[in-house]
Amino acid sequence: MTAFPEVTKIQYEGPKSANPLAFRWYNPDEVVAGKTMKEHLRFTVTYWHTFRSTGSDPFGGPTMVRPWDDGSESVENACNRARAAFEFFEKLDAPFYAWHDRDVAPEGATLSESHANFDAVAKVLKEEQERTGVKLLWGTANMFSNPRFMHGAATTCNVEVYAFAAAQVKKAMEVTKELGGENYVFWGGREGYQNLYNTDMKRELDHLGRFFHMAVDYAKEIGFTGQFLIEPKPKEPTKHQYDSDAAACLNFLRTYGLEDHFKLNIETNHATLAGHEMMHELEYAGMQGALGSIDANTGDLLLGWDTDQFATNYYLTTQTMLVLLKYGLNPGGVNFDAKVRRESFEPIDLFYAHIGSMDAFARGLKVAAKIIEDGAIDKLVAERYSSWDSDLGKKIEAGQTSFTELEALMLGKGEAAPNVSGRQELLENIVNRYM
Template sequence: MAAFPEISTVQYEGPQSDNPLAFRWYNPDELVEGKTMKEHFRFSIVYWHTFRGTGSDPFGPGTAVRPWDDGSESVENAQNRARAAFELFEKLQAPYYAFHDRDVAPEGASLAESNANLDAVADVLAEQQQQTGVKLLWGTANMFSNPRFMHGAATTCNADVFAYAAAQVKKAMEVTHRLGGENYVFWGGREGYQNLYNTDMKRELDHLAKFFHMAVDYAKEIGFTGQFLIEPKPKEPTKHQYDSDAAACMNFLRAYDLTDHFKLNLETNHATLAGHTMMHEIDYAGAQGALGSIDANTGDMLLGWDTDQFATDYYLTTQMMYYILKHGGLGSGGVNFDAKVRRESFEPIDLFYAHVGSMDAYAKGLKIAAAIRADNALEDFVSQRYSSFDSGIGAKIEAGEVNFSDLEKYMLEKGEVTPNVSGRQEMLEAVVNRYIDRV
């Protein structure tokens, strides 16, 4: 039985369309900078918010109406839910999806039972992937919901919990590999601390690194060649998480000899919680050769927590796509909709309205970003701003041909600094606005 019988496959109708169940900007086959939009985005739908989110909040139970879900934690219900999920993926023309192990299959009374439940649902996932052509962007393990992880998983103070987490990741990696997952993500929801008085930070970081090296070794053992990704987030649920932002993650990876094995999965809402913009995080990761994938959402700037809203702001999506294009794209990653409909948007059709609107916003952002790049509207200015390093003393500085004494001599002879070019921030912001108006 169809989960969304009243909805047909969403089609591209163009910018003049007023149909909320049609794409205005996302045309999968349209070429932008030599690649189709489908190839640029590799859109992915998350399983957790979309098919496990109920609309509950700290002040009340769920509101979502989901006719395909009987509310039980049975394996049979999980299998039925998987079939409904793939109907949505296919009708949205989303080529990928992503999940946590506990999203798709209920946790059992033991590790063995949990593993068996996951295998039983994975059978249906494999069947649905074969029927629809939808692929797995990435899998991961939920090591933050169960009370056993109250002190963390890989950074716990309890060795048995560390062992359980390792076993859980082992199984999640096996299922991800079986389903052809192109990446595997680690999000350290509780890998951090609430209070330093009771925390040995160095020991916890050492343990986290050992855990990641074990994962690398096991991937080689089973032949999993997908990309490992770390997802930065500064806080919530813990006061301080060790993967707080892109820079902290890169520092950790370098310190523990893991840079060859991991890239970053960046999220807009996590960037703002860290006090950064998403374009900052993308540009930083890209400059380090570590841009792997993005979770596509946004936060409410008036609220200080992770609201996971669907992004519809063209200015935001333009900034994101500009820096993704600058660094050559997302490789094996994708634009993954880690976003949830609001509690008040409780009908099944709202899942379609939300995804269609945001897919269009990213497509519009891509077109704007590509137009800016085609005209070198920002690149030329940036090149000119740093032109003093292209020749003379600047070129010698970059080449490492001078030292402090050389530079002192240079300035004693020159006498004073002469300004070279204004920053022109206001002009550049207006330039971007013109492209947003034009495309």
């Protein structure tokens, strides 16, 4: 049985193509800035949105039509769904996928039943990975949906829930390793607070630090060499998520001595919720050597929540690729943490959504590579900072001066040299020229 009978493998047809089931920009083997597009972009399909999202929202029930899914929480249905998912990855030519434990296999009545369900589905995932060559970018554990995690997982007030979470992560790490996963992600689902009157923040953060150290120790114990990633998000579902943005995550990692073991998985819609541009979060992580992977999506500025939409805006993808070309994205990838809208309920919409966003990132990659190659932005940035290339600038940057010496210099001059223009509008025009 085939899940997507109306679709054959999606091919690159070039920018003039009007075929909605073809790539116009994503040409996997085309070399851009020294690497193939496939190597740069490492596109990843997210299992939870693409294969588990039902279209339900707070105002109404499921809308998605998914003929391969009987709607039951059985292991058999989970295995059928996994086969449909791999048909999708293959036809889309996506090299990677990513999951939460509970997306791929149903939770059982006990922890051991859940482990057994997970093992049974992981067997099918492994077979399908070997059959298709599609790889696992990352695994993670869902520690936010089950009511036991109402107060959080690694930051819960309930010590046995903490122990349960540890057991769940242990198992998810084992399965990630078994499937050759290149990373393991922690998104702090309910790690945060709704109210400070009932919260011991210091104790919760200490517990979270301890939890991550146990993960690092267990990775060593089983020989899992994938990259650990944590994922900033400021709010939703809690009022305040502890991993609120890249800066807060890095501060946390350093406070608890974890900075050598973790990098960041930066998500566009989370950056927006934190009041930052994606480019800001990427640059902040990148400049500190902590950029690991991205959750590629977009929000809607008129809606105040994490809408997880597919990114199609060329300016956004160009800005993203400008930073990714600077710092690289390996072992991470461009993970489509995005879902089709509730009204786009047909299976074919999954293809349109992914094709459009893959094309948008491929186009962003080409534009960004050209801007960098021409030095179009760099030249103006270098000019803006040129005063720092002077002897004085070099001395300050090398830490070889003091307030007293700088005061003596300025007392002698009386006034600082005139400023240069910021050229913001010119830079915006230059970027437009490349579009």
